[in-house]
Amino acid sequence: AQKITQTQPGMFVQEKEAVTLDCTYDTSDQSYGLFWYKQPSSGEMIFLIYQGSYDEQNATEGRYSLNFQKARKSANLVISASQLGDSAMYFCAMRDVEYGNKLVFGAGTILRVKS
Amino acid sequence: KAGVTQTPRYLIKTRGQQVTLSCSPISGHRSVSWYQQTPGQGLQFLFEYFSETQRNKGNFPGRFSGRQFSNSRSEMNVSTLELGDSALYLCASSQYDSYNSPLHFGNGTRLTVT
Numbered sequence: 001a002q003k004i005t006q007t008q009p010g011m012f013v014q015e016k017e018a019v020t021l022d023c024t025y026d027t028s029d030q031s032y033g034l035f036w037y038k039q040p041s042s043g044e045m046i047f048l049i050y051q052g053s054y055d056e057q058n059a060t061e062g063r064y065s066l067n068f069q070k071a072r073k074s075a076n077l078v079i080s081a082s083q084l085g086d087s088a089m090y091f092c093a094m095r096d097v098e099y100g101n102k103l104v105f106g107a108g109t110i111l112r113v114k115s
Numbered sequence: 116k117a118g119v120t121q122t123p124r125y126l127i128k129t130r131g132q133q134v135t136l137s138c139s140p141i142s143g144h145r146s147v148s149w150y151q152q153t154p155g156q157g158l159q160f161l162f163e164y165f166s167e168t169q170r171n172k173g174n175f176p177g178r179f180s181g182r183q184f185s186n187s188r189s190e191m192n193v194s195t196l197e198l199g200d201s202a203l204y205l206c207a208s209s210q211y212d213s214y215n216s217p218l219h220f221g222n223g224t225r226l227t228v229t
Binding site: 029031032033035037042043044045046047050052091095096097100101102103104105107108 | 148150157158160163170171173203205207212213214215216217218219220221222223225
């Protein structure tokens with residue numbers, strides 16, 4: 001069964017506006033970690049932000065924040081004040097004990113920032 | 116601190132040949148994982164090594180193998196290459212083999228099989 005679902009294949013956002021990328025997950029574990037990665041066209045995979053299952057506060061890293069709703073099993077990424085350099089593929093991913101702590105990825109969302 | 120280093124960046128091979136990809140993790144990281152990325156299948160887990168031991172293996176044929184050395188550097192080998200092996204191969208390291216430890220990726224090796 002698919003564990004990470006990203007329902008938005010592609011998104012457009014105007015420069016300087018905020019954008020939310022959706023991610024839902026499925027796990028029976030109590031202990032798990034949720035991650036967001038950015039992959040520009042060059043191919044490198046850049047770690048953006050992490051949220052632990054026991055964290056009560058939403059994670060934030062600069063312009064990135066993670067809207068964590070545990071009961072709904074969602075972990076949406078919010079990018080504030082979008083920049084042209086934010087144009088990339090974004091992946092939501094999870095590690096949990098059930099899958100031996102391997103990182104399982106969603107299908108990704110392509111974000112395009114318009115000037 | 117230097118990031119994850121993968122070599123080579125690009126490879127072109129012929130069907131039936133074999134290939135070895137190399138990965139040097141971030142200093143101090145003992146866990147190394149390998150992923151295959153293709154347009155059709157997305158990101159798929161290949162295997163993970165921790166302190167020279169394979170801890171986890173994905174659903175790939177035996178032609179795909181790997182190993183980790185005592186200095187945590189890792190290699191991945193694909194034998195009898197097929198056209199479908201054309202992909203971006205990503206290596207990642209993490210400090211701990213734990214659900215709350217982020218993976219940090221290298222730039223990848225883009226393999227083309229002709």
